Amino acid sequence: MFHAQPDLETVLGDDPDAPIARFGNVTRRQIFKFCAGVAATMGLSSAAGVKMAQAATNPSRPPVIWISGQECTGCTESLLRAYHPSLESLILDLISLDYHYVLCSGAGKQATDYKHKIMEERRGEYILVTEGGTPMKDGGIYCKSGGHTHVDLVREAAAGAAAIVAIGSCASWGGVQSTSPNPTGSVGTHEVIPDKTVVNIPGCPPNPYNFLSTVLHLLTFGRPPALDALNRPRFAYGRLIHENCERRPHFDAGRFALEFGDEGHRQGFCLYKIGCKGPETYANCPAVGFGDVGQGTWPVGVGAPCFGCTEQGIGFEKPVHALADLKTQTPPSLYPGVDAPKGKGASAAAAAAVAGVAGVAIGAGAMMLRGMGAKSDEDKGASDGEA
Amino acid sequence: MASRFERLHAPLITPLTLVLAVIAAAAAWFIYLRFQLGLGAIANINAGYPWGLWVVVDVVIGSALGCGGFAMALLIYIFNRGALSPLMRPALLGGLFGYSLAGAAVLFDLGRWWQFYNILTPWHWNLNSVMLEIALCVFVYVVVLWLEFSPALFERFGWKGLRQFAENWMWLLIALGVVLPFMHQSSLGSALVVLGHKLDPLYNTAFLPLLFVTSAIAMGFGVVVVEATVVSHSFRRASEHALLVQVAAVMAWLLIGWTLFRWGEVAYRGALGGVLAWSGATVSLWLETLLALFAALVCLSGARNDARWLFMAGVAVLLFGSVYRVASYLVAYHPVGNYSYFPSFPELVITIGVIAFEVLAYLVFVKVFPVLGAHGAAHPARK
Numbered sequence: 001m002f003h004a005q006p007d008l009e010t011v012l013g014d015d016p017d018a019p020i021a022r023f024g025n026v027t028r029r030q031i032f033k034f035c036a037g038v039a040a041t042m043g044l045s046s047a048a049g050v051k052m053a054q055a056a057t058n059p060s061r062p063p064v065i066w067i068s069g070q071e072c073t074g075c076t077e078s079l080l081r082a083y084h085p086s087l088e089s090l091i092l093d094l095i096s097l098d099y100h101y102v103l104c105s106g107a108g109k110q111a112t113d114y115k116h117k118i119m120e121e122r123r124g125e126y127i128l129v130t131e132g133g134t135p136m137k138d139g140g141i142y143c144k145s146g147g148h149t150h151v152d153l154v155r156e157a158a159a160g161a162a163a164i165v166a167i168g169s170c171a172s173w174g175g176v177q178s179t180s181p182n183p184t185g186s187v188g189t190h191e192v193i194p195d196k197t198v199v200n201i202p203g204c205p206p207n208p209y210n211f212l213s214t215v216l217h218l219l220t221f222g223r224p225p226a227l228d229a230l231n232r233p234r235f236a237y238g239r240l241i242h243e244n245c246e247r248r249p250h251f252d253a254g255r256f257a258l259e260f261g262d263e264g265h266r267q268g269f270c271l272y273k274i275g276c277k278g279p280e281t282y283a284n285c286p287a288v289g290f291g292d293v294g295q296g297t298w299p300v301g302v303g304a305p306c307f308g309c310t311e312q313g314i315g316f317e318k319p320v321h322a323l324a325d326l327k328t329q330t331p332p333s334l335y336p337g338v339d340a341p342k343g344k345g346a347s348a349a350a351a352a353a354v355a356g357v358a359g360v361a362i363g364a365g366a367m368m369l370r371g372m373g374a375k376s377d378e379d380k381g382a383s384d385g386e387a
Numbered sequence: 388m389a390s391r392f393e394r395l396h397a398p399l400i401t402p403l404t405l406v407l408a409v410i411a412a413a414a415a416w417f418i419y420l421r422f423q424l425g426l427g428a429i430a431n432i433n434a435g436y437p438w439g440l441w442v443v444v445d446v447v448i449g450s451a452l453g454c455g456g457f458a459m460a461l462l463i464y465i466f467n468r469g470a471l472s473p474l475m476r477p478a479l480l481g482g483l484f485g486y487s488l489a490g491a492a493v494l495f496d497l498g499r500w501w502q503f504y505n506i507l508t509p510w511h512w513n514l515n516s517v518m519l520e521i522a523l524c525v526f527v528y529v530v531v532l533w534l535e536f537s538p539a540l541f542e543r544f545g546w547k548g549l550r551q552f553a554e555n556w557m558w559l560l561i562a563l564g565v566v567l568p569f570m571h572q573s574s575l576g577s578a579l580v581v582l583g584h585k586l587d588p589l590y591n592t593a594f595l596p597l598l599f600v601t602s603a604i605a606m607g608f609g610v611v612v613v614e615a616t617v618v619s620h621s622f623r624r625a626s627e628h629a630l631l632v633q634v635a636a637v638m639a640w641l642l643i644g645w646t647l648f649r650w651g652e653v654a655y656r657g658a659l660g661g662v663l664a665w666s667g668a669t670v671s672l673w674l675e676t677l678l679a680l681f682a683a684l685v686c687l688s689g690a691r692n693d694a695r696w697l698f699m700a701g702v703a704v705l706l707f708g709s710v711y712r713v714a715s716y717l718v719a720y721h722p723v724g725n726y727s728y729f730p731s732f733p734e735l736v737i738t739i740g741v742i743a744f745e746v747l748a749y750l751v752f753v754k755v756f757p758v759l760g761a762h763g764a765a766h767p768a769r770k
Contacts, residue, residue, distance in 0.1 A: 341725045344431045349732035357739055365702065369695045372620055 038213050041288070042225060042235045052220045062219065063118050063126040065157055066100040069143050069150040070177050070186055071132025075168040076102050078205035082212060083292040095127070095215060101145075112146055119160055127218060128161035130154055130189040130198075133170040133177050137185030151192055158193045163218050165199045166190065167211055172202035172232075173312040180317075190231065199224045200231045204309035204316075207288050210236040230312075232282070240327060241278035241306055244286040246296065247271065252329075271300060275321040277308030279328070392476050392539065393761040395622055395753045407747040414740020417733040421495050429733045435726025436717070438496075440734045443716040445492030445741050447575055448709050450525065451603040453485020455614065456532065457568040458607025462637060464561050471630055473760025476539060477618065478611050480758050483532045484745040490529050492741055493522070517577045524571035531567060535560045539756045573600040579715055587668035587719035588658040594648075595715070601645050602708045608638035609682070609704030616698045618759065627760065628694050632686075635697055638704060639686035642679040650676070671714030678707035 016032075019025035036049035068076075097103060099115040106114060118126060132150075135142035140149035148156075158164055166189040169175040173188040190198040199218075201211050214233050217225045225233045242248065250256070250270035257265035257274055265274075272279065278300060285298040285306070300306050308314030308324075346354075421429040432439035455478035462468050463475055494500050505511045506522050513519055534553065541550035553560075576599030579586060592598070611634055615627045653659055653672075662669055685691055685700035717728065730738070753759055 341727060342435060343433045343727040344729065344731065345727060346729040347732055350730055350735055353732055353735040353739070357735075368617065368620060369698065372616075372695050372698065 035216065038209070038216050041209060042213050042217065042233075048220065052216050061096045062162065063096045063098040063122050064100075064129060064215075065098060065115060065118065065126055065161075066103075066129045066131065067150075067153055067157055068101045069130065069132035069134050069154070069170070070175075070184070071168065071170050073102055073131075074205040075131050075171075075203075075211075076100070079167075079208045079211060081291065082208040095219070098126075109146075115157075119157060123160035125162050126160070127215065128157050128164045130164065130166050130171045131168055133174040133184075133186035134189060134192045135177075135184035135186050136192075137183070142184040154189060154192050158196055161196075163199070163224065164189065164193070164196055165201060165211070165214060165218075167201045168206055169202045169204045169309055169312075169315060172200040172230075175204065176316045178316075197224070198231060199227065199233065202232060202237070202310040202312075203283065206310070207236070207283075207285065207290060209288055210284070228282075232310075236284045236288075237282045237310065239282065239284070241281050241283055241285055241300070242326075242328065244284070245278055245300055246286060247300060265303060268303075271303070271305040272324065274305050275307075275319070275323065276300060276305035277311070277314050277318065277324045278306040279324040279326045280314060281306055281308040281311045281324075283310040391473065391761050392542070392757040393759060394543075394755065394757050395624075395759055397622060397754055399751060399754055404747055404750055407743040407750075410736075410743035411740045411747060414737045414744070417737050417740075418495055420733065421737070422500075426496075426498055429731065429737075431728060431731040431734060433726060433728065435722035435724055436720075436728035438716055439728060440730035440738050441492050441496040443713055444738050446489045446496075447712045447716060449485050449492065449741075449745075450489040450575070451572065451606045451708055451712065452610050452705065453482040453489065454568060454572065454603045454607030455479070455485075455610040456482030456535070456607075457564060457572075458604045459611060459634075460561055460565050461604065462608075462634070465565060468633070471633060474611055474615060474627065474630055474634070476536070476758045476760070477614060477753070478607070479532065479536050480539075480749060480752055481610060481614055482607075483529075483536050484748050486525065486529045486532055488741050488745055490525055492738075495737070517574050517581070521571045521574045521578065524567050524574065528564070528567040528571065531560055531563045535564055539758055543756045568603065569600055572603040573597065575599050575603075576715075579720075582720065585721055585723065586715070587661070587666070587721065588656070589653060589661050589668045589672050590715050590719040592652055592656065594652055598645070598649065598711070599715075601641065602711055605638055605641045605645065605679075605704055606708035608634050608641070609701045609708070612638070612697060612701030613705060616694060616701065618753070620694075624759070626694060628697065631697060632691050635686035635691055635700060639683040642683045642704065642707070646676055646679045646683075668714060668719035671710055671718050675707050675710045675714070678703045678710065682707065 016029040017027050019027050031053050032049065035052035039045070039049035039052060042048075066076075098118045099111065104111045104114075132143075134140065134151050134154055135149075136151060140151035143150040145153060166172050170177065170186070171189045174182070174186040175188075177184060178186040178188075188198075188200070190196075190200065199214055201214060203210070210233065213235065214225060217223075217233075225235055228234050228237060230237075242251070245251075247268065247270045250268070251272055255264060255267075255269040257267075257269045257271055259265070259274060265271075270276070286300065289295060289297045289301070291297050296302070305320070307320055308318065309316075314324075417429060426432065430439060430441070456475070459471065459475050459478040463471050494503060497503060506519075506526065535557070538550050538553045538557075541547075541553060573596035576595035576597070579590075579595050580593060582591070584591065612631050615631055618624065619626050653662070662672060682700040682703040685696050685703075690696040691700070
């Protein structure tokens with residue numbers, strides 16, 4: 001699918017800490033660290049990290065064409081805020097982002113012409129990324145660019161693409177504008193080009209590292225990572241949020257926030273009863289977090305119930321406060337009372353032991369007093385004389 | 388310097404010592420099971436009652452019963468009542484075993500007992516912990532008690548030089564032996580101050596440390612009275628009644644002061660409303676009050692001249708202090724959550740066995756080492 005890869009050593013040079021101008025002054029060490037991190041995120045071996053570094057530093061790196069439809073640019077914004085490494089210094093250079101509405105240096109006809117040039121010259125090699133939904137109603141006239149409908153632009157670009165990635169919930173299934181009554185007939189990219197495989201990275205916005213990891217996997221192995229039934233990478237969407245949620249122990253113990261700002265909410269209890277969709281939403285948010293500032297930086301982590309943005313039919317569809325349908329354990333309607341008696345009572349043996357000891361003590365005391373009575377009568381005279 | 392103390396010449400193996408040994412062996416078996424199977428398999432203590440029978444009886448009450456040496460040292464050396472010194476060594480021996488076994492009892496009550504050695508690693512200390520204070524202070528006091536008692540051992544083995552050396556430094560040991568119990572006996576009360584509202588209003592006071600240390604001193608006098616009476620009666624030795632009456636008078640005024648303060652404090656906090664309620668705390672309060680007043684009445688009236696009444700007064704004081712401690716730690720303590728606690732059979736056997744071992748060791752020591760006041764039948768030492 002892609003060009004043969006040259007030897008990594010010749011590309012990167014000898015000094016691991018020397019900045020490489022061609023890659024925006026990123027050092028060889030940084031490239032390896034990043035790729036190893038990505039490989040670890042996807043559960044691949046460290047050898048895969050080396051392969052990724054090779055792919056990412058390939059001088060004839062494959063171009064990426066990024067087409068935007070019904071979208072808010074949130075996915076792009078999210079990608080811009082990837083910090084290890086920062087997107088502008090590494091990834092845009094590495095994947096050769098040749099066309100992107102927001103990030104192109106050119107504009108208008110100039111940019112569009114360049115897109116067509118790449119699509120012809122690198123036919124069968126470029127990666128197509130679609131952002132935003134595609135309106136189909138009335139011939140797709142509700143989203144146009146340069147006089148062409150978005151649906152035509154997607155089909156045109158998809159024809160020569162080596163791989164297609166739909167970023168965000170809108171590109172995955174239509175997103176917010178596909179919510180009933182769906183006035184523009186918005187659909188996801190895979191419905192526009194049903195004959196092609198589209199890798200979906202849903203989320204509003206998706207975690208940038210889910211996208212970066214998928215793209216690097218494509219570059220490295222020439223095929224997308226393992227996908228689920230909805231064509232989402234399983235490394236990112238294989239498990240329910242509920243499964244890895246840091247508040248899960250509260251769910252299991254029956255400790256719930258019942259309204260915003262109540263005692264349970266302030267204590268960090270489970271948000272299920274105020275509408276958290278974590279139990280029916282597949283994503284790795286609790287494990288990866290957002291913004292690269294450490295653990296707990298995701299909606300549930302900061303006390304906002306998950307609203308199911310990665311899941312068609314849930315995000316933008318179910319009311320925010322509606323209860324999630326539990327796909328795994330259902331909480332019992334009746335938890336054991338927090339006031340249930342705990343601790344063991346007196347066993348027969350223990351009671352007998354206490355009674356026995358008390359009996360022996362009282363008996364011994366009584367015996368002694370009786371003995372002392374007899375004795376004190378004997379030596380009364382002696383002790384009186386002494387005193 | 389002729390010894391003022393003598394060995395008790397009696398056989399080591401008697402029916403009583405055999406029974407005590409059997410009970411202690413049963414306890415040893417359960418202690419083995421505790422280390423083999425863990426706390427949960429043996430004890431009924433739970434998250435609501437982490438301190439059960441072992442802590443309350445073996446440690447808290449056990450160490451208070453071991454305050455005989457402390458109380459007598461206070462009286463003999465601080466208040467200069469030298470005439471009472473024949474009572475010193477037996478009291479010290481009681482304290483020695485009371486404290487040593489309290490320290491041992493802590494070990495099998497600890498969940499992660501293998502971490503216990505960290506008490507000797509200062510860089511792991513939490514200096515805000517009352518428990519640290521108790522643990523360190525008891526640890527040091529046990530050492531001090533053995534050193535205080537060491538002249539009896541040296542006398543027995545005829546090591547005159549060592550004995551003289553110990554006697555020369557005795558003033559330091561005695562000073563420590565008076566200061567340390569003040570610290571940890573009051574800390575046993577401080578440990579409960581942090582419980583706050585979990586303690587019944589009748590018991591929840593910032594004066595817990597004061598009440599604990601003063602009642603421990605009273606129990607120390609009580610244990611001297613009981614122990615001396617039992618020993619003189621059982622081994623048919625001359626009665627020390629005349630000395631015990633003096634101790635009893637001090638004990639009586641201490642008990643009266645304690646009870647007045649206790650009730651005044653309850654009244655001052657506005658908690659008097661609870662004294663007629665039907666609860667464990669109320670029953671305990673009345674019980675300890677009646678026991679203390681009974682003992683004080685006996686000790687200050689003509690009844691004290693009868694050894695039997697004095698003995699009953701001593702027992703009453705021990706019961707008084709025990710009731711106060713059991714109530715503070717268990718009966719008047721209400722953990723959050725519906726917890727209940729009653730000791731399991733193995734727990735009881737271990738505690739009874741520890742006490743049996745204490746008595747056994749005491750009996751062995753008085754027969755092997757010069758502990759009892761040397762005034763035997765003819766009272767040669769008391770002129």
